[in-house]
Amino acid sequence: MTRRLVVGAAALVAWVAGSVLGAGTPGVDRASAAPLLQIGQAHAEFTPVLDGSEPVFILVIGSDARPDQEVAAQRADSLHLVGINPAKGRAAILGFPRDSYVPIPGYGTDKINTALFYGGPELQVETIEALTGITIDYWALTGFEGFIKMINDIGGFEFEVPFALSDTGLRDFSEGTHDFSGQDALAFARNRHGLPMGDFGRSENQGRLMVGLLSQFRREFAKDPSRVFTWLSAGLRNLTTDITLDQLLSLAFTTTGINPKRVENVVVPGSTGVNGESSIVIISAEADAIYHDMANDGLIGKNNIPPSPNASLLD
Amino acid sequence: MQRQNSETRHRRRQQPPRWIALVVVLVLGAGAYLLFAGDGPAEKLRQVIAGEEAVPEFAFELRKASAFEVTEEHHRQLNAAASDVAADVDEQIDLLYTAAFLDPNNWKEGDYTDVWELFSEQAATSAQEQAEVLTLGAGADGEFQKVDPGTSRLTVKVLFDADGEPASAVAVVKFKAIATATGGASATAIISEGQYILQDLGDGWQVVSFDVDRADREAAAPTPSGSASPEAS
Numbered sequence: 001m002t003r004r005l006v007v008g009a010a011a012l013v014a015w016v017a018g019s020v021l022g023a024g025t026p027g028v029d030r031a032s033a034a035p036l037l038q039i040g041q042a043h044a045e046f047t048p049v050l051d052g053s054e055p056v057f058i059l060v061i062g063s064d065a066r067p068d069q070e071v072a073a074q075r076a077d078s079l080h081l082v083g084i085n086p087a088k089g090r091a092a093i094l095g096f097p098r099d100s101y102v103p104i105p106g107y108g109t110d111k112i113n114t115a116l117f118y119g120g121p122e123l124q125v126e127t128i129e130a131l132t133g134i135t136i137d138y139w140a141l142t143g144f145e146g147f148i149k150m151i152n153d154i155g156g157f158e159f160e161v162p163f164a165l166s167d168t169g170l171r172d173f174s175e176g177t178h179d180f181s182g183q184d185a186l187a188f189a190r191n192r193h194g195l196p197m198g199d200f201g202r203s204e205n206q207g208r209l210m211v212g213l214l215s216q217f218r219r220e221f222a223k224d225p226s227r228v229f230t231w232l233s234a235g236l237r238n239l240t241t242d243i244t245l246d247q248l249l250s251l252a253f254t255t256t257g258i259n260p261k262r263v264e265n266v267v268v269p270g271s272t273g274v275n276g277e278s279s280i281v282i283i284s285a286e287a288d289a290i291y292h293d294m295a296n297d298g299l300i301g302k303n304n305i306p307p308s309p310n311a312s313l314l315d
Numbered sequence: 316m317q318r319q320n321s322e323t324r325h326r327r328r329q330q331p332p333r334w335i336a337l338v339v340v341l342v343l344g345a346g347a348y349l350l351f352a353g354d355g356p357a358e359k360l361r362q363v364i365a366g367e368e369a370v371p372e373f374a375f376e377l378r379k380a381s382a383f384e385v386t387e388e389h390h391r392q393l394n395a396a397a398s399d400v401a402a403d404v405d406e407q408i409d410l411l412y413t414a415a416f417l418d419p420n421n422w423k424e425g426d427y428t429d430v431w432e433l434f435s436e437q438a439a440t441s442a443q444e445q446a447e448v449l450t451l452g453a454g455a456d457g458e459f460q461k462v463d464p465g466t467s468r469l470t471v472k473v474l475f476d477a478d479g480e481p482a483s484a485v486a487v488v489k490f491k492a493i494a495t496a497t498g499g500a501s502a503t504a505i506i507s508e509g510q511y512i513l514q515d516l517g518d519g520w521q522v523v524s525f526d527v528d529r530a531d532r533e534a535a536a537p538t539p540s541g542s543a544s545p546e547a548s
Binding site for chain 1: 383384385386387435437438441442445447448449472474476477482483485487509510512514523524525526527528529530531
């Protein structure tokens with residue numbers, strides 16, 4: 001028994017000493033281990049997209065504020081309600097012509113874009129909510145300067161111009177793929193004189209830019225997920241929004257699951273008219289079916305999608 | 316022969332010399348001290364007694380920390396803050412890779428519970444389904460006899476909110492290790508590269524998103540005197 005204790009104790013001492021000494025010596029030989037043959041390759045990924053069936057609605061507002069003007073105190077020249085259905089991985093963009101003549105809560109009936117001037121983004125949201133019956137979750141607002149900087153901060157993007165376009169005072173675009181800078185994107189977004197239905201077509205083209213940006217973001221995220229930080233910081237530096245950074249991160253992840261080809265880009269149907277000396281747009285009754293569709297699941301049913309205002313150019 | 320046996324039996328009946336008892340007491344005392352002291356050899360001693368195996372020491376080499384900001388106001392402070400966040404993220408990623416590829420108590424059992432605790436709940440579910448890429452794998456025990464860490468590198472990008480608080484971080488990793496096959500005749504270079512997006516969800520930094528490639532390669536067989544080199548870089 002005693003001998004066993006002694007042997008055990010000696011082993012313990014040797015082990016402890018060996019461990020202490022061993023800790024200070026290199027554990028392995030420095031043999032060459034240059035790769036000889038690839039024997040296995042695999043990939044793992046996960047992006048935490050929202051998966052709820054409740055749609056998310058965001059009002060994207062483009063103010064006509066020029067540099068040095070207060071963005072939220074001007075008129076909204078670009079208005080798009082974006083509905084995202086995370087569960088279906090789909091989205092819809094509904095554009096409103098800036099001259100749409102609608103009730104503005106507390107201000108009678110006026111052009112839809114004056115709501116921003118009267119009461120900032122909150123009143124603009126209230127106006128669209130009253131018009132459509134859709135509860136809007138978030139808003140995001142930018143002006144000319146912010147829009148240009150935002151696009152330039154992400155390094156521009158590749159955009160497919162669907163038809164040749166020219167507009168006196170802005171610039172011409174040929175049909176096909178272009179690398180858009182912020183200035184290019186703004187010129188394309190403002191172009192309406194070369195379009196058969198003027199502001200209706202322009203609103204659709206602005207939606208096209210959003211889809212183009214979605215495509216670019218998905219491509220970049222697939223190559224390098226950390227690009228999401230570049231996009232978020234570029235966006236938040238040049239936007240005003242009520243979306244928190246955490247929510248925006250979550251939405252950014254969610255958009256990676258949306259196929260741009262499955263985004264409906266629609267402009268509310270209507271006709272042009274005159275109120276006094278001012279030209280206005282009267283939204284047609286068919287728009288109600290679009291609002292109803294979107295309120296349900298954020299999307300627009302095929303049966304309720306009106307013809308493209310640029311249809312004659314797309315043929 | 317008989318006489319020798321008789322003498323042996325005689326010695327056994329005698330009291331052991333006092334110096335032996337003294338040595339035993341000293342050794343046991345030293346062992347007990349080291350056992351409860353907590354570090355180094357004590358930890359290894361505890362592991363042996365508990366039936367655990369020693370875990371190779373490992374840490375990523377943090378190459379760069381950069382800040383992404385949503386305003387222009389905090390620029391100088393944020394670069395310094397990004398380094399602090401990067402250190403925390405580095406620690407988590409060290410733990411993740413140690414538990415996923417290096418700790419024999421995990422890979423010999425095919426049990427990577429420690430790894431999934433470093434992921435958010437949603438990400439953990441998906442990660443477990445892709446465990447063969449994110450860990451040494453369920454069948455590693457039959458395949459390997461030891462795994463040695465190699466030079467591994469990490470860069471961290473930190474996104475700060477408008478108040479200058481860290482909102483999220485991306486860890487871009489390049490991990491290497493050498494796994495010696497059972498029997499020691501061959502070795503595999505384990506290479507894991509990719510990105511982990513982390514957020515502080517109230518209980519420290521956790522992985523919320525990942526995009527990771529695993530590309531194992533045949534490595535040089537171990538030398539007769541030891542294992543293969545982890546210096547596969």
